[in-house]
Amino acid sequence: MKKILIKKRGTGDIESYFVLLKIIIAIGVVFSMYAYISSIQRDTFFDKLYLSRDIAFLMDSVYSSQGRFYIEYKRDMLKNYDVEFLKQRVKIIENNTDSKKKSLIIYQFAEDLNYKTRANKISNSNKITFQKSNNILEISKELKNKIKLISCPETEINDNIQNTKILIDVNDDGKNKLIPTIEHILQSKIKNSKTTKGKARLEIEKLIEESNVIISVRLNEKENNEVKAYISSSPSPEDKDILKKRNRLACLIINELISIDSLFEGGNIIETNPKYLKEEDKTILDNNKISIIVSIEIQNIKNLKDIATIRQIGESIYKGITTYYGK
Amino acid sequence: MESKLLKNKKGDFIGLNIVLHIFEIIFTISLAVFLLLIIHIEKDINTFDLESEIFINRILYSNNGLWLYDKDTGRIYPGIIDIKNFDINDIEKNLEKTMFFGKENNRLAAEIILKLKEKSYSIYYNKEKYDMWVSLYKAGYIKGIGARKGKNKKMPVLVKKGEEMIPAILDITILIPNR
Numbered sequence: 001m002k003k004i005l006i007k008k009r010g011t012g013d014i015e016s017y018f019v020l021l022k023i024i025i026a027i028g029v030v031f032s033m034y035a036y037i038s039s040i041q042r043d044t045f046f047d048k049l050y051l052s053r054d055i056a057f058l059m060d061s062v063y064s065s066q067g068r069f070y071i072e073y074k075r076d077m078l079k080n081y082d083v084e085f086l087k088q089r090v091k092i093i094e095n096n097t098d099s100k101k102k103s104l105i106i107y108q109f110a111e112d113l114n115y116k117t118r119a120n121k122i123s124n125s126n127k128i129t130f131q132k133s134n135n136i137l138e139i140s141k142e143l144k145n146k147i148k149l150i151s152c153p154e155t156e157i158n159d160n161i162q163n164t165k166i167l168i169d170v171n172d173d174g175k176n177k178l179i180p181t182i183e184h185i186l187q188s189k190i191k192n193s194k195t196t197k198g199k200a201r202l203e204i205e206k207l208i209e210e211s212n213v214i215i216s217v218r219l220n221e222k223e224n225n226e227v228k229a230y231i232s233s234s235p236s237p238e239d240k241d242i243l244k245k246r247n248r249l250a251c252l253i254i255n256e257l258i259s260i261d262s263l264f265e266g267g268n269i270i271e272t273n274p275k276y277l278k279e280e281d282k283t284i285l286d287n288n289k290i291s292i293i294v295s296i297e298i299q300n301i302k303n304l305k306d307i308a309t310i311r312q313i314g315e316s317i318y319k320g321i322t323t324y325y326g327k
Numbered sequence: 328m329e330s331k332l333l334k335n336k337k338g339d340f341i342g343l344n345i346v347l348h349i350f351e352i353i354f355t356i357s358l359a360v361f362l363l364l365i366i367h368i369e370k371d372i373n374t375f376d377l378e379s380e381i382f383i384n385r386i387l388y389s390n391n392g393l394w395l396y397d398k399d400t401g402r403i404y405p406g407i408i409d410i411k412n413f414d415i416n417d418i419e420k421n422l423e424k425t426m427f428f429g430k431e432n433n434r435l436a437a438e439i440i441l442k443l444k445e446k447s448y449s450i451y452y453n454k455e456k457y458d459m460w461v462s463l464y465k466a467g468y469i470k471g472i473g474a475r476k477g478k479n480k481k482m483p484v485l486v487k488k489g490e491e492m493i494p495a496i497l498d499i500t501i502l503i504p505n506r
Contacts, residue, residue, distance in 0.1 A: 112425045
């Protein structure tokens with residue numbers, strides 16, 4: 001060893017050993033760097049941590065939110081994991097490894113025991129759905145019409161459809177020529193009904209005064225396909241029962257409309273103070289009658305060319321009215 | 328040919344040395360980049376602020392008996408306390424029911440103080456743990472495993488006494504273990 005280091009002619013050989021050693025060390029470091037980087041690339045820890053907390057916080061917010069609703073939680077990375085909801089815990093489990101190596105991350109959420117929580121295991125999906133209705137929270141369950149339906153207030157209706165003067169007012173704005181079909185259907189089915197079509201303002205005001213029930217149908221172009229019913233929130237103080245009746249009629253009509261297959265995404269009733277409405281709507285709602293404005297919001301009114309669908313809308317409104325009168 | 332390229336007259340490896348120096352420079356730069364990268368890879372998520380805000384909202388917007396509740400419409404009025412139905416035991420039971428973490432709750436504890444002009448009422452959520460944790464929080468022990476983080480929020484509320492609405496302050500302190 002001593003000889004090798006001291007020998008002059010051997011210095012080149014010693015340098016070449018050092019070079020070889022350096023190369024071996026460098027290759028070793030490069031390989032370990034590569035291994036570390038690729039482990040980070042494969043590492044799912046952060047994803048699982050993020051998803052578990054995000055979903056647990058969403059659960060917390062869902063429980064404290066009031067009313068009925070349906071929401072979708074979408075994340076592309078969800079496809080790589082199974083999600084389970086069990087005993088106030090969200091479990092995020094890797095689904096692309098063999099069963100022995102499946103690692104999971106759990107995070108707790110606060111359950112509201114006033115709600116029955118029903119959850120399916122979520123696999124190979126990039127979304128989780130949450131439906132809250134009455135005292136039930138359903139997670140990733142099939143969307144049923146029953147869940148979409150609004151629970152209607154019960155109230156005693158002593159009137160008869162034959163003896164009730166019903167005024168029908170369809171506002172089409174001329175955007176779709178088939179829309180008056182709704183008016184024709186309602187008028188042909190309800191014998192004691194009148195329409196505002198082609199009438200002058202004074203004549204309409206007189207008709208409003210004579211009628212017991214006013215149903216106004218509006219078609220609006222909006223981003224979502226929804227049905228809204230506007231009712232007046234200010235009944236006369238001596239007759240609070242009328243608010244319940246308006247609510248019930250609006251609710252029954254909406255439930256019939258949203259039951260039409262894949263036409264509407266949902267519906268709701270909006271109690272409004274008529275003084276904030278447009279002049280023509282004010283005359284419809286600002287009275288002590290059972291009056292509602294059914295606003296049908298469709299993405300593109302011009303695309304509503306199918307006569308069968310228009311007929312279905314008209315018939316659904318009629319069905320809502322007959323259910324209200326108990327027939 | 329090979330010896331001419333790699334060795335000088337004395338037989339030293341000049342060409343190979345240059346190649347090696349270039350390689351060393353590249354290697355050093357990549358190592359520096361790598362070290363900079365791993366320093367900046369954050370694997371911890373601090374969600375305390377969001378989590379505490381969500382829990383305060385759960386107290387504020389849940390039907391836990393604290394707020395005025397209209398049975399007919401099923402609507403609660405956050406920010407309005409009906410003194411007629413104000414029962415601390417009921418509210419505490421309802422809080423446990425509306426924010427249930429399991430039989431053993433090691434996730435959250437809270438103190439809610441309703442400050443009226445003449446009197447203050449204290450309501451607890453997970454009182455046993457609150458009493459244990461509050462000393463750690465007040466001592467400023469908020470970092471590391473085992474520490475307790477806390478958040479305090481004061482908000483004006485109205486207390487309904489018959490037809491009269493009395494202004495009051497609701498003081499909420501929540502404690503969450505560090506994770």
